[in-house]
Amino acid sequence: MEFLLEINVEEMPSSHVRTAVEDLRDGFEKELVAAKLPVSSLRAYSTCRRLVVVADLAEGQEAREQIVTGPPKAVAFAADGAPTAAALGFARSRGIDVARLEIITTEKGEYVGFRRIEKGRDAAEILARIVPQVIGSLSFPKMMRWGEGQLRFSRPIRNILCLLGGRIVPFVIDGLASSDTTTGHKIRSPQKIAVTSFEQYRAALKEHLVTVDAEERKTALLAQIENLLAPLKAQLYPDPELLNKLANDVECPLVIMGVFPEPYLDLPLEILSTAMREGQKLFSVVRGKKQIPCFLGVADMPADTRGFIQKGNERVLKARLEDARFFWEQDLKLGLKKRALALKHVLFQEKLGSYDDKTQRLKKIAAYLCGKLEECKDAADAVTAAEYCKADLVTDMVREFPSLQGKVGGLYGRVEGLPAAVSQAIYEHYQPVGLDDESPSSLDGAVLSIADKLDSIIGVVGVGVQTTGSSDPFGLRRNAQGICKIILDRKLNFSFPRLLDKVLAVYGDKLKRPKAEILDYGREFFLNRLRYIYERRGYRYDLINAALGAGLDNISHSFLRVKALDALKASPQFEPFILMSKRVNNILTGQPACSLNADLFVEKAERNLYSTFSIVRENVVPMIAKGDFTQAQKMVFRLQPGLNEFFDHVMVMDKDNQLRRNRLALLQAIRRILIQMADYSQVVVEGEPSAVKK
Amino acid sequence: MSLQSLIMNLQKYWADQGCYLAPSYDLEVGAGTMTPDTFFRVLDKRAWKVAYVQPSRRPTDGRYGKNPHRVQKHHQFQVIVKPSPADIQQLYINSLTSLGIDLKDHDLRFDEDDWESPTIGAWGVGWQVMLDGLEITQFTYFQQAGGLEVFPIPVEITYGLERLEMFLEEKDNIYDLKWSEDVSYRDLRYEEERQFSEFNFNQATVRSLREIFNQAEREAGRLIEKDLILPAYDQCLKCSHAFNLLDSRGAISVTERVKMIAQIRALVNQVALRFTGAGGAS
Numbered sequence: 023m024e025f026l027l028e029i030n031v032e033e034m035p036s037s038h039v040r041t042a043v044e045d046l047r048d049g050f051e052k053e054l055v056a057a058k059l060p061v062s063s064l065r066a067y068s069t070c071r072r073l074v075v076v077a078d079l080a081e082g083q084e085a086r087e088q089i090v091t092g093p094p095k096a097v098a099f100a101a102d103g104a105p106t107a108a109a110l111g112f113a114r115s116r117g118i119d120v121a122r123l124e125i126i127t128t129e130k131g132e133y134v135g136f137r138r139i140e141k142g143r144d145a146a147e148i149l150a151r152i153v154p155q156v157i158g159s160l161s162f163p164k165m166m167r168w169g170e171g172q173l174r175f176s177r178p179i180r181n182i183l184c185l186l187g188g189r190i191v192p193f194v195i196d197g198l199a200s201s202d203t204t205t206g207h208k209i210r211s212p213q214k215i216a217v218t219s220f221e222q223y224r225a226a227l228k229e230h231l232v233t234v235d236a237e238e239r240k241t242a243l244l245a246q247i248e249n250l251l252a253p254l255k256a257q258l259y260p261d262p263e264l265l266n267k268l269a270n271d272v273e274c275p276l277v278i279m280g281v282f283p284e285p286y287l288d289l290p291l292e293i294l295s296t297a298m299r300e301g302q303k304l305f306s307v308v309r310g311k312k313q314i315p316c317f318l319g320v321a322d323m324p325a326d327t328r329g330f331i332q333k334g335n336e337r338v339l340k341a342r343l344e345d346a347r348f349f350w351e352q353d354l355k356l357g358l359k360k361r362a363l364a365l366k367h368v369l370f371q372e373k374l375g376s377y378d379d380k381t382q383r384l385k386k387i388a389a390y391l392c393g394k395l396e397e398c399k400d401a402a403d404a405v406t407a408a409e410y411c412k413a414d415l416v417t418d419m420v421r422e423f424p425s426l427q428g429k430v431g432g433l434y435g436r437v438e439g440l441p442a443a444v445s446q447a448i449y450e451h452y453q454p455v456g457l458d459d460e461s462p463s464s465l466d467g468a469v470l471s472i473a474d475k476l477d478s479i480i481g482v483v484g485v486g487v488q489t490t491g492s493s494d495p496f497g498l499r500r501n502a503q504g505i506c507k508i509i510l511d512r513k514l515n516f517s518f519p520r521l522l523d524k525v526l527a528v529y530g531d532k533l534k535r536p537k538a539e540i541l542d543y544g545r546e547f548f549l550n551r552l553r554y555i556y557e558r559r560g561y562r563y564d565l566i567n568a569a570l571g572a573g574l575d576n577i578s579h580s581f582l583r584v585k586a587l588d589a590l591k592a593s594p595q596f597e598p599f600i601l602m603s604k605r606v607n608n609i610l611t612g613q614p615a616c617s618l619n620a621d622l623f624v625e626k627a628e629r630n631l632y633s634t635f636s637i638v639r640e641n642v643v644p645m646i647a648k649g650d651f652t653q654a655q656k657m658v659f660r661l662q663p664g665l666n667e668f669f670d671h672v673m674v675m676d677k678d679n680q681l682r683r684n685r686l687a688l689l690q691a692i693r694r695i696l697i698q699m700a701d702y703s704q705v706v707v708e709g710e711p712s713a714v715k716k
Numbered sequence: 717m718s719l720q721s722l723i724m725n726l727q728k729y730w731a732d733q734g735c736y737l738a739p740s741y742d743l744e745v746g747a748g749t750m751t752p753d754t755f756f757r758v759l760d761k762r763a764w765k766v767a768y769v770q771p772s773r774r775p776t777d778g779r780y781g782k783n784p785h786r787v788q789k790h791h792q793f794q795v796i797v798k799p800s801p802a803d804i805q806q807l808y809i810n811s812l813t814s815l816g817i818d819l820k821d822h823d824l825r826f827d828e829d830d831w832e833s834p835t836i837g838a839w840g841v842g843w844q845v846m847l848d849g850l851e852i853t854q855f856t857y858f859q860q861a862g863g864l865e866v867f868p869i870p871v872e873i874t875y876g877l878e879r880l881e882m883f884l885e886e887k888d889n890i891y892d893l894k895w896s897e898d899v900s901y902r903d904l905r906y907e908e909e910r911q912f913s914e915f916n917f918n919q920a921t922v923r924s925l926r927e928i929f930n931q932a933e934r935e936a937g938r939l940i941e942k943d944l945i946l947p948a949y950d951q952c953l954k955c956s957h958a959f960n961l962l963d964s965r966g967a968i969s970v971t972e973r974v975k976m977i978a979q980i981r982a983l984v985n986q987v988a989l990r991f992t993g994a995g996g997a998s
Contacts, residue, residue: 032805033843035828164830166841168857169799170868177841178857180802209809209819271825302849303827319849321823331823334848337888341785348783369969 023081023145023187026220027153028204029073030181036070036270038162038176043068045160050075053152058083059145067234069273071208074234076220079149079186083142090116091126091135098123098134109134146186150193153184157195171196181205188218206230207274210324231324232273240269246277247318251307256314259295259306268303272322279307280336284315286343289350290433296423297346302338349418358434362413371496373485374532377412380477383528384408387473390524394516397465404466407447410435411470414448428452454504457555461511468508475501479547480525484533484540502551509577510555515649518548518577545574552577556584564706565591571701579649583700586651595659602665603702606689609674616687622680627671631664632688639695646698654699661692718894719791719881719901722815723769726793726875729814730767733807735795738768743950744957747772748794748874750836752949757796758861758870759992764798769877773957775964778913781906784889788912789905793875799868800857808845808855808873815884822848831856835956837863837981837988840872852880862988863981916964925965929958929976936983945990952987955980 027050034042047066054061060080067074092098092112100106105113105120113120118136126135158173168178173196184191184200193200203214204223211230217223224234233239243265247258269275286294291313295306298317305318317339321331353361365377374380385408392401414420414431423430432449436442447466451474454461462468482496494500508514522544526537533540549570556566561584569583590596623629638657645654674689676682696702717725727737741751748754748770757764770792778788797804805826813819826843831854833839840856854874858866878901881893891902936951959976962968968976 033826033828164841166857166859166869167867168869168871169802178800178802208805209824212806271827301851302846304849322825323823326823328821330821331848334822334850334883337886338849341888344784367969 023079024185024219025075025077025079025145025149025191026183026185026217026223027075028181028183028223029157029179030183030204031071031073031175031179032177033070033271034176036267039068039070039073039270040266042160042162042176043073046073046075046156049156049159050077050152053156054079054148057148057152058142059148060084068236068270069232069234069239070271071273072204072232072234079145082144083148085142086140087137088140089126089135089137091128091133092116092123093134095125095132095134146189146191149184149186149191153191153200154193154195157182183217183223185217185219207232207322209322210274233275234273236269239272239275240265243269243275243277243320246275247305250277250279250318254307254309254314254316256307256309256316258318259291259308259313261295261299261305264299264303264305268320271303272320274322274324276321276323276325276331278319278321278326278332278335280304280317280319280332280339282315282317282336282339282343286347287313287315289343289346292426292429292433293346293350293419293423294343296426297342298339300423300425301342302335304335304339345422346419349422353417353419353430354434354437357438358410358413358431358440361416362410364416365412368412368415371481371485373534374481374529377415380474381409381412383477383525384411384470384473386528387477387521387525388469391469391473391516391521394521395465395469395514397514398469403441403443404447404469406441407444407451407466407470408473410440410444411448411451411474454507456500457503457507457558461508465512468512468514472505472508475505476521476525477528479505480522480540480544481529481533483543483547484526484529484535486535498547499551502548503555506548506551506555506577510581513578515576515578518574519545548574548577552580556581561588562591564704568700568702568704571704572697572699576649579651582649582651586655587700587705589652590655593659595662597707599659599662600702600705600707602662603693603696605669606665606693606696607703610686610689610693613686613690616683616690618687618691619684622684624681625672627664627667628685628688631661631668634661634664635688635692639691642695651699658696658699665692717816717881717884718896719877720896722877722881722884723793725815726811727767729811730765730795733765733797735765735767735797738766740768740770743953744773745770745953746774746956746960747833748792749833749838749872750953750956751794752946754794754796754872755836755861755949756946756991758798758858758866758872759864759988761868762798763868764796764870767793767795770794773960775912775916775960778909778916778964780913781891781909784891787878787890787905787909788916789908791877793877795873795875796870797873798870800871804871804873805855808853812847815880817847817884826855829854834977835959835980836861836952836984847883850879850883852876852883862991863985864988864992916961918965920961920965922962922965922967925958925962925967929955929962932958933979933983936987940983940986940990943990945987949984949987952980952983955983 043066047064051061051064062078064077093108098106098109109123110120112134113123122136123134124136126133160175162176165174165176167174179198181204182195182198182200183202183204185202190200190202203216205212205214206227207230215226215230227234233242251257291306291308294313298304298306302319307314307316307318319335323331326332362381365381368377370377370380385405388404388408389401392398392404411431414427414434417430419430420427428451429449432445435445435448443464443466446464447470450462450464450467451470453459453471462471478496479498479501482498487496522541526540552570553566557563565587566584569580569587572583574580620632623632638660642654642657645657672685674682674685676685731737738753741753745751748768751770753766753768757766771789772792773789775788777786779786809819825846827846829842829844831840831842838858838861840858842856844851845853845855852875856872858870858872860866878890878893882890885893887893891906893901895901895904932951932954936948936955939948939951959980
């Protein structure tokens with residue numbers, strides 16, 4: 023039987039719609055499975071005003087055989103096999119003939135009883151219980167109440183259409199009874215529509231100007247955009263996020279094109295497109311990479327017959343562009359160098375001083391990092407960029423469009439004639455904003471971005487702000503992820519702990535928390551970010567833990583370690599070697615550090631192992647230094663036969679103190695090499711009994 | 717249509733919906749939300765319907781009469797309906813139709829925009845209502861005021877009168893609007909904008925503003941102790957306006973800003989607690 027649910031809501035934010043419709047479908051499926059009600063072809067649709075679920079359901083639960091037990095066999099039947107009063111009483115109380123009684127064997131012994139077929143409950147009855155439950159369990163980042171109700175939701179629920187086989191599934195949520203109607207387009211067709219099936223619902227909504235399928239709306243938008251832009255040989259300035267939002271925000275997608283006066287084209291594309299996107303949610307239109315004096319907007323209407331929608335948007339946009347041009351001209355009058363002077367009065371963080379203080383730190387950190395990077399020939403541009411990178415915080419443009427911070431500074435730098443590399447570095451020093459954003463395209467930009475983000479992290483951690491759970495007021499997690507991404511994208515090689523030390527040193531005595539504590543926290547913080555990034559890239563969590571267990575000396579190396587483990591995980595040597603290194607670890611647990619003396623070996627197996635190890639070590643050390651962990655790992659696999667032989671023939675825990683210590687020393691030396699590649703004890707080997715913590 | 721006929725139409729429409737037409741409040745406020753007809757009436761449990769025009773001052777928005785859209789004083793048409801009725805969006809849409817806007821030719825959208833006023837400890841969930849790309853109304857279901865949860869939930873509809881009138885008259889410049897058939901917005905407001913911008917940005921004496929802020933803060937605290945919460949709230953509004961002027965004079969550092977907002981919010985919270993503790997009688 024067809025099941026159809028539509029929750030009719032006042033306009034939900036598009037981010038809410040996307041997760042709600044998935045949660046609704048999943049929650050519903052889970053409850054149906056729990057209720058043992060067979061379900062197939064479960065589908066979900068949505069608009070900003072509707073969350074829709076359609077499915078095929080069985081008419082009810084399947085019938086089940088149930089066994090009802092009565093008194094024990096010994097009590098129920100006399101020695102001659104005749105039923106006793108107890109058996110007769112039991113049969114009578116259950117309303118069955120005594121002949122239906124049979125012997126049921128249970129764990130506790132033999133009883134009399136009988137079998138009966140229990141009819142399953144009807145789908146409608148089950149749905150009336152679980153639909154309100156599922157709706158009530160949906161959660162949103164921000165929830166609200168309305169009227170006099172107690173339910174919390176994203177926006178007020180105004181109608182719930184719920185049908186099974188064309189008939190209402192009756193229930194009431196927070197005073198609202200389920201119905202068999204929906205409504206059409208809010209402005210153009212707000213009347214009630216009777217619904218009998220999904221196909222009829224979908225067609226009726228289409229007729230009343232609502233497309234209920236988000237993909238279909240998006241396709242329609244793209245087609246209209248293409249139609250409008252093809253004759254102009256122009257393209258949309260890409261903004262997938264805006265496109266998805268608009269596909270959610272309208273039920274009847276209409277793309278309109280408008281124009282603005284050409285003189286505004288003097289403004290850079292970044293500013294034009296931001297002025298269009300923020301507020302009016304318009305797309306900027308480009309030919310090649312240059313803005314043309316056109317924009318596209320999306321309306322929730324079948325047509326702009328009289329052109330009012332276009333004209334209205336043009337008028338509003340013109341006013342916004344006029345403001346933007348005013349800011350651009352005002353800002354350029356003063357210039358970045360003079361603006362940078364005002365940073366003394368702009369607070370970065372209460373205990374960490376002003377943005378001027380931050381600027382001075384960034385210059386030092388950027389200079390240090392340039393000095394450590396092979397690919398960096400000269401620190402001059404990065405340091406100059408550091409000097410001016412925060413100046414745009416005191417411009418009117420950034421006050422108006424905060425999302426343009428950095429970019430505005432870079433653009434002004436270009437106009438003012440700063441060296442191209444400097445402007446570029448300023449322009450991109452906030453990048454990447456998230457893991458899906460691009461890293462800075464220039465090395466100077468990358469250096470400045472790392473310096474800026476790490477300065478914030480160490481500073482904020484250093485004054486005792488904790489990042490826990492969902493609370494991350496300074497965006498430290500995002501910053502740390504950004505740093506990792508830049509390092510991994512550019513394959514930068516430098517000592518990460520030393521950079522941390524440098525940032526701490528630059529802060530001097532400003533940070534009240536003990537240095538060791540800050541470093542511990544910082545290291546753990548970055549390990550967690552890297553773990554997240556590697557998991558996101560699809561690596562096995564135990565391999566990630568093993569790689570990160572080798573330490574955080576060099577972030578690029580940590581990734582090469584994961585890749586090496588991943589590349590070798592399927593090789594036949596891998597698992598035996600893991601088990602062997604665990605064995606080494608176990609035997610060394612709790613043992614004091616011992617010193618090695620090659621002259622003290624007595625058994626052939628230990629001499630053999632020592633000589634193989636010496637060769638392996640000689641080869642492996644330069645490989646590790648270069649970050650060639652795959653080769654290094656393959657090399658240490660060669661220890662396997664030697665170790666096997668060693669454990670087979672040598673008594674490590676010998677009664678002789680000297681012999682025992684020397685053998686432990688050999689294993690410790692091996693472990694010192696292994697731990698530089700990975701903490702192998704973290705790798706999970708299938709079938710292995712020991713539990714491994716995640 | 718003129719601004720005054722727009723106002724009269726909205727008053728008629730909302731009076732017909734059962735709203736009491738309140739006079740504008742006689743203190744400087746940043747928004748209609750801050751006046752007692754909204755602030756206190758959303759806190760208690762009783763049903764309430766009110767509509768009023770509220771001149772709203774935002775000193776930093778001054779542009780010396782030179783910007784065609786921004787002014788340091790604009791006019792809001794504020795509507796509060798509590799509890800929010802199920803058809804409130806349709807009632808709002810009808811109010812636009814009653815102004816003669818033919819919505820089949822325009823794009824009306826409820827665009828996500830949650831509202832928050834840290835100074836009076838209030839927040840709500842809702843939209844900015846966009847008409848052909850122009851924001852004409854803020855539409856909010858209150859969730860908290862004075863730092864307290866509100867219940868039943870009131871809905872607040874705040875029309876930006878100048879914005880709406882620019883739409884109706886299809887004008888690009890606020891000063892070209894007609895207040896009545898004979899009087900233009902320029903006649904009434906241009907000189908005021910010019911002079912107040914000069915005052916807000918350059919002439920308001922920082923020291924005396926700080927004194928006003930401190931005095932009002934002390935006075936509010938004292939009045940709260942005496943359970944005179946309505947006058948105490950007036951003092952909070954005076955703090956808020958002095959704060960806004962200090963801000964437009966560029967006299968407030970970032971830390972100071974946080975501190976001053978927290979000071980006002982703490983007082984407003986006290987007022988709200990006393991008000992609800994007294995069972996909402998006034």
